[in-house]
Amino acid sequence: MQSVPELKFVTVQPDNPDLRELIEELDEDLKARYPHEMIYVVDFSDPKVKEMTFVVAYQGGKPVGCGGLRPLLPDNSEMELKRFYVEPGSRKMGIAGKMLLDLEEKAAAAGCLEIKLETGIKQPEAIALYVKHGYRQIELFGQYIGDPDSVCYGKILT
Incomplete structure (x- = not known):
């Protein structure tokens, strides 16, 4: 029986090269699905x-996924899940679900009561993951209001 390489989630700084490379891969994937002006990137030059909080998933020491949490309110009671991605060769192995739970735990530890997120209508695999993990469709919020390619989800943390 083949052993599965160890999966670890590491909190990293925004300038982490593994994080940046994974986000570049995510952006390329999104550019193939949507008009370029409709991609909501993270502006790493913004002091905010x-x-x-950014996490990189490592499997057997190789970076295979990433995700971030952005406070929506000053008290951290509401956060947005951002830049959530697992590279194609590591999908369908449960990494995304485990990384999502890790980020939810980090959010709850920071005082978050609700996580919101935006994904695109052309990402059925992402929508299925969020629904499977208890996220419910909500109204478009913030910069996503009026975007016909966006769909938003939220989850109350307990």
């Missing part, structure tokens, strides 16, 4: 990025 330092308020975000």
Whole structure:
């Protein structure tokens, strides 16, 4: 029986090269699905990025996924899941679900009561993951209001 390489989630700084490479891969994937002006990137030059929590998933020491949490309110009671991605060769192995739970635990530890997120209508695999993990469709919020390619989800943390 083949052993599965160890999966670890590491909290990283916004300038982490593994994080940046994974986000570049995510952006390329999104550019293939949507008009370029409709991609909501993280502006790493914005000082507010330092308020975000970023995680990189490593399997057997190789970076295979990432995700971030952005505070929506000053008290952290509401956060947005951002830049959530697992590279194609590591999908369908449960990594995304475990990384999502890790980020939810980090959010709850920071005082978050609700996580919101935006994904695209052309990402059925992402929508299925969020629904499977208890996220419910909500109204478009913030910069996503009026975007016909966006769909938003939320989850109350307990």
